[in-house]
Amino acid sequence: MKIAFIGHDLKFLNDAIEFFEHSPNISVKIDKWEGHEIKDEQASLEIVEWADILFCEWGLGNVVWYQKHKKPHQKLIVRMHRFEMNTIYPSQFDYHKIDKIIAISPYVYEEFHRVASIPREKMTVVYNGVQTEKFEKVKSSKAKYNIGIIGIVPKLKRLDRAIEIFEELYRRNNKYQLYIKGKHPKEFGWVWNNQAEREFYEEVFRKIENSPFKKNVHFEGWGDVTSWLKKVGYVLSVSDYESFHMAPIEGMASGAFPVVLKREGVNVVFPKDYIFETIEDAINFISENDFSTNNNLKTFVKENYSLTNMCNQIMDIFLEK
Incomplete structure (x- = not known):
């Protein structure tokens, strides 16, 4: 399994990335963005050609770009916090292209459904983890x-x-x-x-x-x-x-x-x-x-x-x- 972690700020995910890097039969690559919008499109295109799983940390411009470029066999997973709610990006999500949205708490789950109308069937709750x-x-x-x-x-x-x-x-x-x-x-x-x-x-x-x-x-x-x-x-x-x-x-x-x-x-x-x-x-x-x-x-x-x-x-x- 080839997993790409994509986002501008991965500090809440670093330990999880390390966990997967040390897991058998898994390869990991990072697509580190400079901000909310894409700067190095070539690097992201190379990730598209390589990955099985596209994991977007924060639901921002990374999701909007990858949902346009993902291949039919690839899964696009998005992990949402709360910051995204006050941005333009959730309104641009294509739920035909996004396989699952992870909310980091039940509160976030309910708020994104209430405020951003994210379908419940697309969401699940996975709490943050601590090493x-x-x-x-x-x-x-x-x-x-x-x-x-x-x-x-x-x-x-x-x-x-x-x-x-x-x-x-x-x-x-x-x-x-x-x-x-x-x-x-x-x-x-x-x-x-x-x-x-x-x-x-x-x-x-x-x-x-x-x-x-x-x-x-x-x-x-x-x-x-x-x-x-x-x-x-x-x-x-x-x-x-x-x-x-x-x-x-x-x-x-x-x-x-x-x-x-x-x-x-x-x-x-x-x-x-x-x-x-x-x-x-x-x-x-x-x-x-x-x-x-x-x-x-x-x-x-x-x-x-x-x-x-x-x-x-x-x-x-x-x-x-």
Whole structure:
């Protein structure tokens, strides 16, 4: 079986790609796009001549191009997140050419049916998978006081809420530290050149700069999350919306507690004990939690979001008649 993985951003699929690369009787190639529209058509045409399975990560221009060029014997599989819903691309899908659309959560499944009118019979749900072994590292003794947030761009990630939570925790106990993992918004032109986005971040940064907790807030760039999580005891998920939100799931795999503010779709992803109605509820949980009782977190991820389970489900889709 020859599988081509196609898309502009494969970060949520890298472990799965590696899984298939090491599977018997499977060959893998990557068609890495520079953006949402095709730039190197010759490279993609060579993939069309080679592949049995065309797997588009994100349902964007890659789907629109490949549905036009796929051969009758080839399967075209599309994995959708949520970002695509606000783009022009789902309205251009040809469901006679697309064999299956994978939604990464039941929430995404329902939203794409409701908003983009994607036929239910074309969709299935396969949750994101985590290579849990990579996160099996000993926690720092200070982890109970260390709060983490992974990815703060765009503003819908709600860095302001993370700071509000941390401000009160610091007021209660100045041992608390906030570690912010990911790229600075300045590194995203489409964010920093947007007045509303830029003003949002500048206001949050001013608040940090003028605060008594300034030295306890640490901005750390992108890099190895598995090592970074060794020092983190709580991973925040405070966005306006998420399709799944891998960061707190990876945190759970490391033994960190997820702290998730209630929003649409979270109840089918996270255990209810870690979903909070208000910021105050989240603060109280962190400050009052017995950090030693976190053994079930890793088990939950292994049972519900293992990489092997995800890849086996995807393989079943490849093999469907």
